[in-house]
Amino acid sequence: MLRVDSTDPRSDARRPAELMTSLADHLSTGLVIVDPELTVQAWNRWMAEHAKLAPEEAIGRSLESLFPDLPAATLRRRVKAALQLRSPSYVHPRRGYLFPVPLDRVTESNFVYMQQRVRILPYQDEACRAIIVVDDVTATREAEARAAAAARASERYLELLDSNVMTLAVNASDGRVMRASSALLESTGWSAAAITGQSLQALGLGLLDALTEAADGTLPERPLRRANGKALWVRVRQARGLIEDEVGGERHLVIQDISLQKKIQTLSERDTLTGAYNRMKFDQLLQTALSAHERYGQCFSIALCDIDHFKRVNDEHGHLAGDAVLRQFAALLQAQTRASDALARWGGEEFVLLLPMTSVQAATTAAEKLRRAIVNDHWPVIDQLSASFGVAAHTPGESADALLDRADHALYQAKESGRNRVCTAEEPDTCPDRPRDGEHD
Missing domain, CATH: 3.30.450.20 (PAS domain)
Structure with a gap:
């Protein structure tokens, strides 16, 4: 199908070339032979099929008349450069194609027209003819477009991650x-x-x-x-x-x-006034200590503590002063105990300490240290403050209620004995009856 313009007076001299270039009809690429003014001299089968122009419709006409949107000025310069330098020249169409060939595909594409790579070669040794070679690179450009889109999406995703x-x-x-x-x-x-x-x-x-x-x-x-x-x-x-x-x-x-x-956890576990654990949290910690004793044999003790004559503070100085005393009292106890110890507000002016891995003797010593620190501390508004302690060490098989009951009894003894002292609980089943849930003032 490749046709060479036979009206050219030099066409007889080119019959061998015409026969040779007829092979171009079997190429899977476009091939157009033009003169420096872009007049078509030859038009192969690929161009006829894709541009929808038969050779007889194209040959003898200028590419500019066939394709009005063609960048003719740029193409002429490229053709003349290839002919003068006798070397290939390349055209990079701004729209991605030189000849508008609509895509006819079942699958979706990023492009409306075939994407093309265009090369211009001097035709044999002639200075008046050039070959325009058109390659279909749509698949490559689609892959590049997909990769670029994926890169942009990845970049946006990374920006989203970075920001959030x-x-x-x-x-x-x-x-x-x-x-x-x-x-x-x-x-x-x-x-x-x-x-x-x-x-x-x-x-x-x-x-x-x-x-x-x-x-x-x-x-x-x-x-x-x-x-x-x-x-x-x-x-x-x-x-x-x-x-x-x-x-x-x-x-x-x-x-x-x-x-x-x-x-939220702090609000559910802590006393809002003093910052110490609340009673519910202490119950959980006590159950954990009981489980550790049962499984690993780890001993522990508790110490109940009650501020002496706290009612007088509220009555004589007001509840705001009483709240300030409670906060200072809790802070002092926290500062004077180990990081492993747990302090909780048991109710009112009463506090409780859980002392892991602590014998009754060590717990009594620790409580005595706290008692002295309370007495020696400076208490604004009120001149002096003291507290009473009841200490009990857990014994094998003892329930949490029984342990707390013994510590409470020891605290009751400290109050009855004149306050501002530490009393140690007796062993289980030896504690005499005494009032329950009474005020330790």
Whole structure:
């Protein structure tokens, strides 16, 4: 089907060339031979099928007249350059195609017209003819477009994560921060420069290797230090699916803000006035201690404590002064006990201490230390304050109620004996009857 213009007076000299170029009809690419003014000299089968123009319709006419939207000026320059330099020239159509060939496909495409790669070659040794080669690169451009769209979507997804998920990239060897997400910086007040290089320990998260799930699947909870020094309670997970070697020795931590949960938990567990545990929470801790004793044989003791003559404080100085005394009293007890001990407000001016791994002798000594600290402390508004203590050590098989009953009886004895003292409970089944649930004033 490839036709060469036979009206050209030089066409007889080109019969061998015409026979040779007839092979172009079997190519799966477009082939057009033009002169420097873009007049068509030859038009192969591929062009006829895709451009919907038979050779007799195209040959002898200019490409500009056949395709009015053709960038004719650019194409002429490229043709002349190829002929003058005797080397290939390339055209990169701004729209992605030179000849508008509509796509006729069942599958969806990003393009309306066939995407083309266009090369211009000098025709043999002639200075008056050039070959325009048109390759269909639609599949390649579609793949590139899909890859670009996927890259943009991935970038948007990463931006979304960065803005909404708190993450830390840390050095796998020393646990120092390498990068932090925008969400984490916003929540903590750190700047990117200030947090970079910080150790996890300095941030309150502890050692990197310790940030692993527990056997029951629970994640570690840590007080992440904000830029202003305050803590933001978070739950930490090491990101899965990342191979350390592939990310340059980094590990990635995903951090969840649980400060609201902690606040709700605190409200459910703590006495709102003093900050000590409430009675319900103490009951849970006591049951845990009983279970630990039953399973592992761990001893523990409790100490009930009651402020002496507290009613006078309220009567003489008012309830606001009484509240201030209760807060100071709880803070003193908390400061004078171990981190493993648990302090709870038992009711009114009465408090209770759970002392793990503590014998009755050690518990009595600890209570005596607290009693002296209370007496020696400075109490605004009131000149002096004292408290009475009842101490009891848990015995094998003893229930929580029985243990508390013995400690309460010892406290009653301290009150009856003149207050401002520590009394130790007797062994089970030796305590005489005494009033229950009375006021220890």
